[in-house]
Amino acid sequence: MKSSIKAKVTLVGAGPGDKDLITLKGLKAIQNADVILFDALVSEELLSEIDASIIKIYVGKRCGKHSFSQEEINTLIVENAFKHGHVVRLKGGDPFVFGRASEEILYTESFGIPVTVIPGVSSAIAAPSSQGIPMTKRGLSSSFWVMTATKRDGTFSEDLKFAAQSSTTMVILMGVRKLNEIIKEVSKYRSALTAFAVIQNGTLQNETFVIGTLANAASVTSNINKAEPGIIVIGDVVSEHPSFFEEEVQRMLYSSL
Numbered sequence: 001m002k003s004s005i006k007a008k009v010t011l012v013g014a015g016p017g018d019k020d021l022i023t024l025k026g027l028k029a030i031q032n033a034d035v036i037l038f039d040a041l042v043s044e045e046l047l048s049e050i051d052a053s054i055i056k057i058y059v060g061k062r063c064g065k066h067s068f069s070q071e072e073i074n075t076l077i078v079e080n081a082f083k084h085g086h087v088v089r090l091k092g093g094d095p096f097v098f099g100r101a102s103e104e105i106l107y108t109e110s111f112g113i114p115v116t117v118i119p120g121v122s123s124a125i126a127a128p129s130s131q132g133i134p135m136t137k138r139g140l141s142s143s144f145w146v147m148t149a150t151k152r153d154g155t156f157s158e159d160l161k162f163a164a165q166s167s168t169t170m171v172i173l174m175g176v177r178k179l180n181e182i183i184k185e186v187s188k189y190r191s192a193l194t195a196f197a198v199i200q201n202g203t204l205q206n207e208t209f210v211i212g213t214l215a216n217a218a219s220v221t222s223n224i225n226k227a228e229p230g231i232i233v234i235g236d237v238v239s240e241h242p243s244f245f246e247e248e249v250q251r252m253l254y255s256s257l
């Protein structure tokens with residue numbers, strides 16, 4: 001390592017997708033980086049606006065592309081910090097929401113490299129919110145619960161069952177592939193008329209949105225591309241979406257023909 005190089009790492013939350021939803025502090029950090037290691041869910045538009053002299057390395061884990069293991073990412077962070085100085089680890093949403101930030105921090109700090117975290121706007125809130133779905137609403141829901149449906153071994157998390165038994169707004173990340181099973185599980189505890197929505201690529205140009213009730217979920221979601229990242233929101237607050245009643249009325253009309 002050259003003596004003038006000061007290794008340091010900043011974990012930055014890039015926000016949910018729309019390039020303008022990064023924080024000012026996050027933007028300043030990436031503009032002052034020597035190297036940016038970025039995830040699959042980070043906006044290409046945001047990266048294209050960053051000075052071309054800053055080294056940008058893709059370290060995503062999306063299926064279909066080369067997948068970097070967590071160990072490889074940890075090593076790249078440390079190697080690049082020693083070689084180039086300031087590494088920004090740019091992560092989708094907020095680094096601490098299903099982001100494995102703690103592992104990256106622990107590994108980096110074990111080499112004596114200082115780490116700073118700049119929070120980001122999590123897709124868990126931004127995707128529903130930008131669609132006009134409130135996470136809480138007086139009289140409808142007094143809490144929201146952000147969860148992943150399945151555990152490491154692929155079985156349902158107990159949290160999903162507990163949340164389904166309460167009246168909380170359920171916000172499920174990394175669950176689109178298991179959508180049918182999730183709906184089936186939640187339907188054991190909640191009314192068939194409970195509203196749900198699936199938002200994929202939220203806040204991006206290619207955002208898609210479907211809305212329905214647990215009862216008609218199978219037909220509503222039949223055309224979803226399950227390979228795209230998405231958020232499932234289940235709860236009475238979803239019926240606050242402007243198109244909920246209109247779509248329900250249309251479906252009732254068609255089903256009675």
Ligand SMILES: C[S@@+](CC[C@H](N)C(=O)[O-])C[C@H]1O[C@@H](n2cnc3c(N)ncnc32)[C@H](O)[C@@H]1O
Nearest residue numbers: 017093094097122123173174201202229230231
């Ligand atoms: C590994 S988690 C990372 C979450 C991220 N740290 C955050 O705070 O948004 C990835 C999951 O977040 C959700 N996700 C992230 N960005 C999204 C977006 N723009 N639209 C919908 N879902 C998104 C999807 O459920 C995806 O599978």
